[in-house]
Amino acid sequence: MASALGMTAVLAGCGVGGDSGDVTLRLVAADYGDSSANSSKKYWDELVEAYEKDHPGVTVDVTVYSWNDVDREVKEMVDAGKAPDMAQIGAYSDYAADDLLYKASEVLSIPVQADFVPQLADAGEVRSVQYGMPFASSTRLLFYNKSLFEKAGITAPTTWAELADGAEALKAEGVKYPYALPLGPEEAQAETMQWLLSGGGGYTATATGYSLDSTENVATFSWLKNNLVGKGLTGPVAPDKLNRADAFAAFAAGQVGMLNGHPSLMKMAAKKGVKFGMVPMPGVDGPAKVSMGVADWMTAFKQNGHADQIKEFLTFVYSEENVLDFSREYDLLPVTNSASLVMSEAAEDADLKPFLDQLPLSELYPVGRTSWATVSADIKQRIGQAVTPSGSPAGVLGQLQATATTVESGSAG
Structure with missing residues (x-):
């Protein structure tokens, strides 16, 4: 979410349930x-x-x-x-x-x-x-810049192939970030999960373990590396260096064709006069069946x-x-x-x-697992390497899975 407010609320009052005197709740x-x-x-x-x-x-x-x-x-x-x-x-x-x-x-x-x-x-x-x-x-939706889409002669994508084709058309029109892919350390776990779910995978396939290096997840990141990042469709900042806040700011500045966003982006974009649309995240064969909450x-x-x-x-x-x-x-x-x-x-x-x-x-997110905080932090730091020119999706996801398995077994003990 956007930000956090710590507030100390002191509730002093006549006790409930038969207690007497003041009670302070913080x-x-x-x-x-x-x-x-x-x-x-x-x-x-x-x-x-x-x-x-x-x-x-x-x-x-x-x-x-x-x-x-x-x-x-x-x-x-x-x-x-x-x-x-x-x-x-x-x-x-x-x-x-x-x-x-x-x-x-x-x-x-x-x-x-x-x-x-x-x-x-x-x-x-x-x-x-x-x-x-x-x-x-x-939840998250795919935001797209209507003006840039109209100029490029494209419509909102429903599949990965349409998203990639649209990004090619946007690049041809000189759009700075055809698809903004924020896999930097700020919130990479969110962008990652959205893509994994759209590819039929996710972080956890079972109630007891992580599935970071599943066949579906490796295929998703291989597609991202080969069809978006490798073709120069994700903008001038490498995905592993691009943070979500910067991607949102670029969208509000009219420099992004499309990206995954949550509701706060609506206000940011509208304030800057960006005309935008929102659709469910595209999947392999149509809109993703599961979105990220x-x-x-x-x-x-x-x-x-x-x-x-x-x-x-x-x-x-x-x-x-x-x-x-x-x-x-x-x-x-x-x-x-x-x-x-x-x-x-x-x-x-x-x-x-x-x-x-x-x-x-x-x-x-699998927040009910005490291991999640550590696993999430590891994803933030490492997942962006999977789409670098020398990066290996299978290798990086395998490393993340190894760490997750170790941490999960330790927290369950």
């Missing part, structure tokens, strides 16, 4: 804003104010961190023995594996837990028990023993109105079925509907 959350005007602190301040009106004696104090800092801040709190009551962050499995988290069923009512979008709820599970509560979600997580730590108070607060956080407010403010997809239904039918949300339609077809 919450650390992630900042999805791109300016002070729409920082997540503003969102939480308004939500907390509304919560306090109906909960006399409750006080909430908010502190904000960026996505660059929030996961580290929470880890430092936990390591110091001062875990927050709740953390809205990028991952949860390490804390679940260390038995530091409440199960979702312990801090959510049955109606709230049952309202989560199934794919997101499933991705929040470790060994079939949900610990990660989805808080924000997104992403989620960020709410977690509840057991250390302070405030399950009842956390449940009451999260019931409010996950109300249909609040989920919709958050999703609309930050161009994200709702994590609940009730809010998704409203968004799918509301005219004001028409621009997000193509992403929403992809969510039931999406697969998320």
Whole structure:
């Protein structure tokens, strides 16, 4: 996702469930804003104010961190023995594996837990028990520059072959990045997963292991190397050096014919006057059957023993109105079925509907595995080498698989 806000929310109020006296709940959350005007602190301040009106004696104090800092801040709190009551962050499995988290069923009512979008709820599970509560979600679509496509006389691709032919036509018209392929270390795991899924593969073929060097995955990266990168269709910056943020900026500057993007790119491009279209990711023989989904997580730590108070607060956080407010403010997809239904039918949300339609077809990162953080970091650093002139897709994917197998066996032990 775009960014992370760490917020320390202090919930002090009359105890729930028979407790007496004030209770302090600390919450650390992630900042999805791109300016002070729409920082997540503003969102939480308004939500907390509304919560306090109906909960006399409750006080909430908010502190904000960026996505660059929030996961580290929470880890430092936990390591110091001062875990927050709740953390809205990028991952949860390490804390679940260390038995530091409440199960979702312990801090959510049955109606709230049952309202989560199934794919997101499933991705929040470790060994079939949900610990990660989805808080924000997104999917990816292929963005294309309508003006550049019109000039090149091409239409939106539905297959890899059409994508490659379109990139050739764009290059012939002098487009700087016919297809932008960001395999640099910032977010290579996302671009990689999108392509692997479109080729019928993915990161995990089974519930117990990784499948990074599968036949399908090797074929996908061999195609990328030979048909896009090798033919000079990915622009002046080598894919292993191109980061997602730079690719998005180039698209907003009108220099990119097509690239994979999430909803925040709509606003960036529109602000710069770029006319764009969005279609599902092309696959080998037609639109990809599975797209990539992403989620960020709410977690509840057991250390302070405030399950009842956390449940009451999260019931409010996950109300249909609040989920919709958050999703609309930050161009994200709702994590609940009730809010998704409203968004799918509301005219004001028409621009997000193509992403929403992809969510039931999406697969998320294997975040329930404690090995994923290490495997993801390895992919970010190495996958770009697979498409360099001297790179070997089979060799690089084989190295990644070897590391993943080692890390997975260690984390399972």
